[in-house]
Amino acid sequence: MAARLLYCAAAVSALAVLAILAFLVYFSLPLFQGEQLAALLSWHWRPLQNEFGILPMIAASLALAVSSMLVAYPLALGVCCFAHGLGPDWAARPLLVAVRLMSSVPTVVYGLVAAFSLVPLIRGASSGSGFCWLAALLTLAVLALPTIVLLLDSQFQRVESEIRLTAAALGLTRVQEMLQLTLPLSSRGLALAAILGFGRALGDTLVPLMLAGNAPQPPLSLLDPMRTLTAHIALVVATDSQSAAYNSLFACGLILFLLTVLVNLGLRRIRMGATAHG
Amino acid sequence: MAERRLENIAVVFAWLSALLVPALLAVVTGFLLLRGWPSLKVALWFGDTPPLAALLYGAPVFDGIWPACQGTLYLIALVALMAIPLGVASGIFLAEYASGRSKRLFSFCVELLAGIPSILMGLFGFALILFLRRTLAPEANTCLLLSAFCLMLLVLPYLISSTRLAIESLPDALRLTGASLGLSHWQVIRRILLAASAPGIFSGVILAIGRAAEDTAVILMTGVVANAGTPGSLSAKYEALPFHIYYLAAEYQSPAELAQAFASALVLLCLTGLLLLAARRLQARLEIK
Amino acid sequence: MKRFTTRGTRGMTLALICSALLAGAAAAGELDAFAGKKGKIDIAGGTAHIPVMKDAAKHIMQANPEIRISVAAGGSGVGVQKVGEGLVDIGNTGRPLSTEEVAKYGLKSFAFALDGVAVAVSPKNRVANLTAEQVQQIFAGKISNWKSVGGRDAAIHLYTRDEASGTREVFWEKLLKKGVIVETANVVASNGAMKSAVAEDGDAIGYVSIGHLDETIKAPTLDGISPTQENARSGKYPIVRQLYMNTKGTPQGLTAAFITYVMGPDGTAMTAAAGYLPLH
Numbered sequence: 001m002a003a004r005l006l007y008c009a010a011a012v013s014a015l016a017v018l019a020i021l022a023f024l025v026y027f028s029l030p031l032f033q034g035e036q037l038a039a040l041l042s043w044h045w046r047p048l049q050n051e052f053g054i055l056p057m058i059a060a061s062l063a064l065a066v067s068s069m070l071v072a073y074p075l076a077l078g079v080c081c082f083a084h085g086l087g088p089d090w091a092a093r094p095l096l097v098a099v100r101l102m103s104s105v106p107t108v109v110y111g112l113v114a115a116f117s118l119v120p121l122i123r124g125a126s127s128g129s130g131f132c133w134l135a136a137l138l139t140l141a142v143l144a145l146p147t148i149v150l151l152l153d154s155q156f157q158r159v160e161s162e163i164r165l166t167a168a169a170l171g172l173t174r175v176q177e178m179l180q181l182t183l184p185l186s187s188r189g190l191a192l193a194a195i196l197g198f199g200r201a202l203g204d205t206l207v208p209l210m211l212a213g214n215a216p217q218p219p220l221s222l223l224d225p226m227r228t229l230t231a232h233i234a235l236v237v238a239t240d241s242q243s244a245a246y247n248s249l250f251a252c253g254l255i256l257f258l259l260t261v262l263v264n265l266g267l268r269r270i271r272m273g274a275t276a277h278g
Numbered sequence: 279m280a281e282r283r284l285e286n287i288a289v290v291f292a293w294l295s296a297l298l299v300p301a302l303l304a305v306v307t308g309f310l311l312l313r314g315w316p317s318l319k320v321a322l323w324f325g326d327t328p329p330l331a332a333l334l335y336g337a338p339v340f341d342g343i344w345p346a347c348q349g350t351l352y353l354i355a356l357v358a359l360m361a362i363p364l365g366v367a368s369g370i371f372l373a374e375y376a377s378g379r380s381k382r383l384f385s386f387c388v389e390l391l392a393g394i395p396s397i398l399m400g401l402f403g404f405a406l407i408l409f410l411r412r413t414l415a416p417e418a419n420t421c422l423l424l425s426a427f428c429l430m431l432l433v434l435p436y437l438i439s440s441t442r443l444a445i446e447s448l449p450d451a452l453r454l455t456g457a458s459l460g461l462s463h464w465q466v467i468r469r470i471l472l473a474a475s476a477p478g479i480f481s482g483v484i485l486a487i488g489r490a491a492e493d494t495a496v497i498l499m500t501g502v503v504a505n506a507g508t509p510g511s512l513s514a515k516y517e518a519l520p521f522h523i524y525y526l527a528a529e530y531q532s533p534a535e536l537a538q539a540f541a542s543a544l545v546l547l548c549l550t551g552l553l554l555l556a557a558r559r560l561q562a563r564l565e566i567k
Numbered sequence: 568m569k570r571f572t573t574r575g576t577r578g579m580t581l582a583l584i585c586s587a588l589l590a591g592a593a594a595a596g597e598l599d600a601f602a603g604k605k606g607k608i609d610i611a612g613g614t615a616h617i618p619v620m621k622d623a624a625k626h627i628m629q630a631n632p633e634i635r636i637s638v639a640a641g642g643s644g645v646g647v648q649k650v651g652e653g654l655v656d657i658g659n660t661g662r663p664l665s666t667e668e669v670a671k672y673g674l675k676s677f678a679f680a681l682d683g684v685a686v687a688v689s690p691k692n693r694v695a696n697l698t699a700e701q702v703q704q705i706f707a708g709k710i711s712n713w714k715s716v717g718g719r720d721a722a723i724h725l726y727t728r729d730e731a732s733g734t735r736e737v738f739w740e741k742l743l744k745k746g747v748i749v750e751t752a753n754v755v756a757s758n759g760a761m762k763s764a765v766a767e768d769g770d771a772i773g774y775v776s777i778g779h780l781d782e783t784i785k786a787p788t789l790d791g792i793s794p795t796q797e798n799a800r801s802g803k804y805p806i807v808r809q810l811y812m813n814t815k816g817t818p819q820g821l822t823a824a825f826i827t828y829v830m831g832p833d834g835t836a837m838t839a840a841a842g843y844l845p846l847h
Contacts, residue, residue, distance in 0.1 A: 001464075002464040002467075003371075003375050003463075003464070005367065006367050006368070006370055006371035006375055007371060007375070009363075009364050009367030009368045009371060010367070010368040010371040010372060010376070010384050010438075012364055012368070013364075013368055013384070013387055013388055013391055013434055013435070013438065014383070014384060014387040016391060016431050016434070017387050017390050017391050017394070019402070020394065020398065020399070020402045020431075023402055023405045023406065023409065024398075024401075024402075024405075026405075026409075027405050027408075074291075074295075075295045075298065075299070076295075077295075078291050078292045078294065078295025078296065079292070079295045079296055079299050081288065081292045082292035082293065082295060082296035083296070086288060086289050086292040086293075087292060087293065087296055091296070095296055095299070095300065098299065098300040098303050099299060100554065100558065101303060101551065101554070102299070102302070102303050102306075103554070104488065104547075104550045104551050104553070104554035105306065105547060105550070106491075106492030106520060106543075106546055106547065106550055107492065107494065108492065108494050108520045108523050108524050108527075108543070108546075109306070109310070109523070109543045109546060109547055110306070111524070111527065112523055112524075112527045112539060112540070112543050113305075113306050113309050113310060113543075115527055116309075116313070116527075116536075117305075117309055142302055142306075145299065149299075175285045175288065175289060176285065178288075179284065179285060179288060199393050202395070203393070203394075203395025203396065203397070203398075204395070205395070205396060205397040205494075205495040205498075206494050206495060206524065210524070210527065210528070230395060230397045230495070233397050233398075233401055234397060234495065234498055234499070237401070237404065237498075237499055249401065250401070250405070253397075253398050253401045256395055256397075256398055257394070257398060260390070260393045260394055260395065260398075261390065261393075263393060264386075264389055264390050264393050267389070268386065268389075
């Protein structure tokens with residue numbers, strides 16, 4: 001009896017995912033039926049001229065996620081290595097506490113601070129308005145950093161508990177242990193953290209909405225404004241509910257969903273691959 | 279020699295990162311304090327309305343963040359009410375009852391749910407209302423309940439994972455002892471395992487609540503508005519703190535309003551910070567065991 | 568002391584009390600329509616209307632706490648869609664409804680104010696006048712440096728509104744003459760957001776409703792005509808539009824009372840205070 005109730009409870013989460021997918025497909029169906037699908041695959045979003053291309057938004061989302069990971073990941077790795085031997089022992093604890101505090105800062109607060117400190121800075125140092133790819137990229141990197149650090153930290157802890165004695169017996173310094181043993185042995189965890197961070201950056205709405213300028217153009221320069229899929233959905237959500245502009249929203253949602261699934265499959269792959277090795 | 283070089287570079291880079299990160303945290307909090315601290319007065323919450331009248335008699339508050347705080351608190355309460363039973367039950371199921379294929383399938387679904395961006399959750403909520411209006415409930419509208427429902431879906435994976443982890447990391451000895459005493463599986467869970475994993479479960483609950491309190495993308499699409507006063511009912515529009523901050527940041531009409539945005543950010547930061555501390559405290563207790 | 572208690576003074580006091588009572592009654596009379604009622608009014612749509620809506624909502628809710636009024640933004644397109652679909656009671660637009668919209672949803676329009684749309688720049692910008700053609704070329708991306716129009720040597724930062732905006736539609740039709748707005752422009756979601764963005768950015772150019780103009784932004788003259796409400800009323804400033812409240816079908820109950828209130832003397836005062844020209 002209890003088992004059955006619990007089964008139902010677990011089924012709810014499964015159903016939720018299916019329901020979300022079902023709704024996205026249901027509401028995007030009108031697109032696939034007309035020629036609107038081809039219209040979506042264009043580089044111009046000009047609804048008043050009946051152009052509903054969402055390619056700039058897709059490109060922007062991917063570009064932002066990749067670039068913010070390129071900034072956040074090395075930093076996170078550096079922080080984690082510092083906390084696991086490359087820095088003095090007494091510093092590891094406070095550093096991780098600081099990182100945890102950073103993880104509790106709400107996204108909207110990061111957006112607020114960046115909008116009134118980073119954006120004017122970029123505006124003053126360049127010819128653009130400050131609302132651009134760079135502003136969103138840096139803020140997103142700061143946002144994703146704590147998550148990646150904490151993931152890497154738990155991964156390193158696991159590996160180190162196994163090899164610490166061996167490494168000491170071999171006469172390795174902490175630095176050598178980290179570079180030559182821990183990192184290679186943590187390859188799975190490193191990949192996991194990268195992909196999770198990427199997924200996080202891809203799905204964020206508020207940072208691009210507040211900081212990236214929301215111009216529907218392909219991202220060609222760091223100092224140009226851009227519009228991600230997530231910001232696009234937030235901006236366009238309440239246009240006429242029959243028009244192609246509206247249906248394009250659900251296509252955006254579908255694409256985001258598919259990207260999420262891909263990210264998750266990637267994660268699964270890595271985890272499965274590891275358990276095969278034991 | 280090249281190895282030495284590499285090691286030195288690595289150490290230098292690690293030091294730089296380790297200095298940069300706390301510096302960033304200091305900059306963020308410092309900036310907020312600088313711009314927001316002067317506005318942390320009673321007027322921030324209640325505007326012109328006397329606080330006692332607002333708190334006790336429900337006098338409407340204008341130009342204050344109290345309605346937004348109320349909206350956030352109601353959201354948190356609703357989400358907790360819906361998510362805790364569902365999440366804990368699912369976690370127990372995954373930890374104790376599921377096996378093999380169904381376990382992998384459910385786990386995958388939970389991971390997928392965890393990876394869904396919040397804006398999609400909001401889009402789902404919005405689409406749900408449109409669907410309901412066309413079919414079952416023509417009067418359905420975006421409201422507090424819808425937002426709470428979508429937020430619940432958003433935080434469910436946190437609860438499920440932390441419950442599952444907490445229960446799975448309990449030593450087998452507990453289960454064996456329970457079985458040897460003649461307890462059924464469910465009795466073992468209810469009487470022994472749940473109590474033992476309570477700190478882990480609570481910390482998951484607190485993390486979920488923190489997530490629900492700070493989310494903006496979901497509520498943006500499912501019923502939050504800039505001005506609504508105290509939420510009248512589950513089917514009413516409402517205000518919320520994170521949206522209030524976003525709204526003021528985008529369209530403050532005076533320096534005072536901008537300062538209010540920073541002060542509200544401080545309030546929200548305190549809320550999420552406290553929740554994090556509570557969660558960490560509980561996890562520490564779990565680790566000691 | 569006896570000297571002051573003359574008939575004249577008593578008469579004056581009586582007159583004072585009477586006029587105070589009358590004034591109170593007049594003011595209360597406006598809000599009488601809401602006395603003893605319960606319910607809610609949901610309003611969404613045009614962002615130019617928001618100051619007036621908020622003010623009216625505040626007065627009504629203070630007089631009768633049983634009534635709840637929520638005001639959301641979104642732009643004129645949102646207003647039409649939401650009121651048409653029945654999601655809100657009043658949908659505000661800053662442009663007239665199209666025939667399709669009226670036919671599709673059966674909406675009724677109530678114009679309550681006259682407003683204009685003005686080009687907005689930062690107060691630090693020394694440009695004081697722009698011709699219509701210059702504005703068209705700036706927004707089309709053909710003029711990209713302020714020095715071409717008399718400002719300093721700096722790139723022009725363009726700000727525009729999202730497609731649901733009535734302000735954008737009026738600006739596009741009447742000033743840009745349906746010209747192109749280049750895709751590299753930053754997009755903001757409301758009049759308030761446009762104002763904040765332009766106020767912050769010294770090289771910005773955007774457009775706002777005249778009611779939103781204040782000392783934080785500057786509106787250069789258009790072909791020599793100053794964008795003020797007087798010029799809008801007299802017709803000298805051509806980029807004008809009316810502000811409408813729209814309902815699905817004839818408004819009933821609280822909604823009708825609210826519309827009457829906004830178009831009545833109290834509402835007219837609020838409209839004027841917000842910087843618009845009341846139509847009654």
